[in-house]
Amino acid sequence: MHRPRSLAHIGGNAKYLLHVRRQAEAICNLANRLGCEFLLSHGPHFPTAAAAARQSKLRFAVMIHSGVAPSWTAKMLRLVQRPDVVFWELPSTRERYMPLFSDVLSTQIPAVLDAQFADSNTCPSARSSSLKRVGLVAAFSPRKRIDKFLALAEHPLTRDIEFHLIGFVAREFADWWENDMATRVSRLRRTGRLKIADGTHGVSAEVGLLDGLIITSDDEGVPNVAMEALAVGARVISLELEGVDILRQQLASQNAELAITIVPRGPDEITKLAECLNQPVLELTREEIAAAARFVTRADYGAQVIAAALRRGMSNA
CATH class of the missing domain: 3.40.50.2000 (Glycogen Phosphorylase B;)
Structure with missing residues (x-):
């Protein structure tokens, strides 16, 4: 998948946006074949996943791991499709992005070892x-x-x-x-x-x-x-x-x-x-x-937290 760059990389962002629709359609096709109920985006490809959620009408969640990711992608995904759940890892990340998602269920992601x-x-x-x-x-x-x-x-x-x-x-x-x-x-x-x-x-x-x-x-x-x-x-x-x-x-x-x-x-x-x-x-x-x-940092605990939030997101939608 193509990925967005910071606002300083105008050419890279233009290249990314040219491919959003095609790559979102590919996600939709795969989701339909698998019978998916939820799309979960692990940034920075938020707008692509948001476009796929809008096309497929699937529920949608995003993981925002840090404030280093280009902030314009979070703003753009909100314009394309409101997520049902937002996961965040650091308190500062929540403070930076949550004004965009004040009406969305949000949950902190535990730090998990591979x-x-x-x-x-x-x-x-x-x-x-x-x-x-x-x-x-x-x-x-x-x-x-x-x-x-x-x-x-x-x-x-x-x-x-x-x-x-x-x-x-x-x-x-x-x-x-x-x-x-x-x-x-x-x-x-x-x-x-x-x-x-x-x-x-x-x-x-x-x-x-x-x-x-x-x-x-x-x-x-x-x-x-x-x-x-x-x-x-x-x-x-x-x-x-x-x-x-x-x-x-x-x-x-x-x-x-x-x-x-x-x-x-x-x-x-x-x-x-x-x-x-x-x-x-x-x-x-x-x-x-x-x-x-x-x-x-055990993986099963992190998975339980994520799964519980996704269930709440589905029931609230």
Whole structure:
């Protein structure tokens, strides 16, 4: 499916809108063959799904995961077809978009770990819970703030810690990587302060080797990689992010919130991150962190919440 872009990408949006009708018809045809009763759109293709719901007269729900998605798509979908249910993940997302959907049933989506990851990865219980090997896992882009992670690897307080940069450079950011990151990364690799792992075909094996995950992104929803790291018993150390705080609140129900450390943003944030990496070992074991994380992010609970809201949406329509 074609996807909308921000308002600055006029050409990309024009290309997207040219395909909306055709792709909505394809959705309708598939829904008719399957005997669907509800269309559920996991953005950012909201207008396409709204057009399909309008054509098919099926009930319609959307999942809005974060405020990063182009806001014009939410406004456009409301003009095309009012959804019966709106799901949201972060309180700030609800505050941003809910004025558009004040007359619509809305429900918060629990943070849920990918069941495939949970089934194929176990907690490496043989290792200690101290922070000896920490990593940043991402599709590398400017908003992931790789520069802050590299600054952490360069900090004098972290000389005894092994840093791993795990992921890949998307084609659209190749120039940024070459111009702004490559030289610094190469220097750190030569000095032995940094190791690189290619995450093009998956990162689960590399995540399983970490003692701690570092998150320095400018913005995120609830980071999948944070749930994955916790699920194998690794700690999460993050700059302030609403989605990470959501995870910490969920872990509090199992008395495991100390598995996540959130560092305030500001001029001394790198030093504070470095200090966190040198704090004494937590009382929580890797096994306790993994068990708590897997319990609070289990897929069946998230599915129950979504299914219950869809039933209410159908009965209210």
